[in-house]
Amino acid sequence: MEEIKEMPITRQHVGLRALLPENDSSQASSVESGPVARQLRVLVIATEAPPVHGGIARIVGYLQNGFQERGHHVDVLAYPEIKRFQFGEARLSSLIFKIPQLLNTIHTYDVIHVHGATPTVSDVALLLVRLRKKRPLVVYTHHMDLDFKPIGFLNTLYNHVHRRLITQADVVIASTKDNLRLLGGNRRRKSAIIPFGINLKHFNISGQKDTGFTVLFVGQFRPYKGVRVLLQAMSQVPGARLLIAGQGPEEKAYRALGQELGLDVEFHTAVDDNQLRQLYQRSHAVVLPSVSRLEAFGIVLVEGMAAGCVPIASNLPGVREVVGQTGFLFPVGDADWLADILRTLRDDPEQVQQISARARIRAARFDHEHVISNYESLITGLMGANE
Numbered sequence: 001m002e003e004i005k006e007m008p009i010t011r012q013h014v015g016l017r018a019l020l021p022e023n024d025s026s027q028a029s030s031v032e033s034g035p036v037a038r039q040l041r042v043l044v045i046a047t048e049a050p051p052v053h054g055g056i057a058r059i060v061g062y063l064q065n066g067f068q069e070r071g072h073h074v075d076v077l078a079y080p081e082i083k084r085f086q087f088g089e090a091r092l093s094s095l096i097f098k099i100p101q102l103l104n105t106i107h108t109y110d111v112i113h114v115h116g117a118t119p120t121v122s123d124v125a126l127l128l129v130r131l132r133k134k135r136p137l138v139v140y141t142h143h144m145d146l147d148f149k150p151i152g153f154l155n156t157l158y159n160h161v162h163r164r165l166i167t168q169a170d171v172v173i174a175s176t177k178d179n180l181r182l183l184g185g186n187r188r189r190k191s192a193i194i195p196f197g198i199n200l201k202h203f204n205i206s207g208q209k210d211t212g213f214t215v216l217f218v219g220q221f222r223p224y225k226g227v228r229v230l231l232q233a234m235s236q237v238p239g240a241r242l243l244i245a246g247q248g249p250e251e252k253a254y255r256a257l258g259q260e261l262g263l264d265v266e267f268h269t270a271v272d273d274n275q276l277r278q279l280y281q282r283s284h285a286v287v288l289p290s291v292s293r294l295e296a297f298g299i300v301l302v303e304g305m306a307a308g309c310v311p312i313a314s315n316l317p318g319v320r321e322v323v324g325q326t327g328f329l330f331p332v333g334d335a336d337w338l339a340d341i342l343r344t345l346r347d348d349p350e351q352v353q354q355i356s357a358r359a360r361i362r363a364a365r366f367d368h369e370h371v372i373s374n375y376e377s378l379i380t381g382l383m384g385a386n387e
Contacts, residue, residue, distance in 0.1 A: 040072040040379070041108060043136075045125040046115035047093070049078035053247070053270075054220060055299045056115060056143055059196050063113075066372030075109075078121075089148055089222065093120040102128055106136065111379055113139045114169070117146055117162045126165040137383055140169035142183055144296035144318075147224070171382060173375075175297045178317035192378055195322075196299055197368035202273065203306035204360065207281045213346040214241045216283035216309065218276065218300040219290075221248030226289035226314065228257065229335045233289075235261040236339035240346055245271050245279050280307035284352050285345060288313040291333050298322050302366045305359035310352060312341055326355065326362045 048054060050061040057078075064074045083094045106112065112129060116122025122140075129135050146155045146162070163183065166172055171190040174180035180193055215234065219225045227244065231254065234242050242265040244254065251269065258265040268279060280286070286304030288295065288311075296318035301311040311327030313319045320329055330337040345352055 040067070040110045040383075042067060042072055042074045042111045042113055043106070043109045044074060044076045044078070044113045044115070045095070045121065046076070046078040047091070047118040047121050048080070049076045052078075052080060055196075055297070058198075058299060059143075060115065062197065062199070062368045063372060063375060066368065067376065070372070070376060072376075084120075089150070089224075093118075093124070095121055095124050099124070099128055103131065106132060107134070109136045110383065111137045111139060113141065115141050115143060116166075117142065117144065117159065119146065119158065123162055123165055126168045130165075130168050137379065137386070138169045139171055139173065139379060140166055141173045141175075142166075142179055143175070144179075144294050145182065147293040149224075149292065171378065173378070176318040176321040178321060179296055182317060190382070192374075194371060194374045194378070195366060196297055196302075197366045197371035198299060198302050198306060198363070200306055200364060200367040200369075203277060203280060203303045204363070205277055205281050205307050209284055209308075210241065210282045212239060212241055213237075213342075213352075214243060214283045214285075215342060216243045216245070216279055216286045216304065217289070218245045218279070218286065218303070219288070221246050221250040221254060223250065224290060224292035224294045226291040226333070227254050229289040229291065229333055229338065230287055231257050231261060231263065231265075232335035233338035233342060234263050234265070236336070237342045237346060240264070240342060242266070243268065243279055243283060245269075245276060276303075277307070280304055280309060283307075283309050284356075285310040285312055285342070287338070287342075288319065289338065290314050290316060290319070293317065295319055301327070302363055306363035306366075308356040308360055310345060310355045311359060312338070324362060326358050 044060060044064060046056060046060045048057045050057055060076065060078065064076055067074050077095065079093065085092045114122050114125045129138050146158045148155060171192065172183060173192050173194050174183060175195050177193060180191060217227060217230055221227065234240060242263055244265060245268040247269045255267060268275065280303060286301060286309040288298045288301055291314065293316060295316055298313060298319045301313060301322050305311050305326065311323050313323050313329060314332045315329040316332060323329060328341050330341060
């Protein structure tokens, strides 16, 4: 497995400079479609799907709706339909109990689309297809590696085993060059890079931003999301307002820390898409301060850019490719560095406006219609080659 290290970042105090990856790979790879022009029956297996709020659920929903609009039949096996058990940060799916039923029905599908890596979900699905000699086309989309800090080396062990299971797939799809390299996908015979996308029309909104400099976080209230880093950084940015949108087990702790630090912070829980649009519209910057490789893309950065927010994120593989040449990176967990970026933005409204305009242009590359078309072309091309 190829290791991808954090990009070196040089602190700049003269003005504000974007901290960039050397290669920008936001464009989706394209695969010419084969002769298949019939309705496909697709089974999607993922950790969660709408109405759950979260990055993976949103991506699964876009793909499901997009394929259905193109005349394909799509079934989804994911939470909340498939129950799961939660123990702290650990979430265990009951998918394994569906194996007998799936073995009897899997032959009715043309495509099995597995999203991972997720213990007790993607691994079970990939083992399932291995049990079938005659099976549908298997597509695997890689979202992230397992990277829960408390279990240490078990992350490495699980990721190694999961990579072996991925060999069961007919094609491996990653959302960025970084993530494909981490998978060893650049050495695979059939692999592709297709960045995730958003409903651009929904999030491409204009309107008056809040009067004072306003920073937005959108995501689950879980330790790996790095909200504590953002709260500590905001304590060094007087006059700035913080909006936090999401839900999760750390909400009480984040509220307490925000109060302890004396921050101007608003918490918005269980927001719907219309409320989320309003929060993006109000904000000058969207921050993704994640501290783990469980964050490997950052769909909220794209949504924020579509609404004219400056994207700021931890320098993590995959995430830095989303930021591209438009926004700003800071070393993982470095609240002081993040505070430097936020203070300079606060003090330079003209710079914020310029970056806002570039962010809207960049977000257009991630329109979910392009993403769906690339997935459909890839799948139909492979099926055409097999017929």
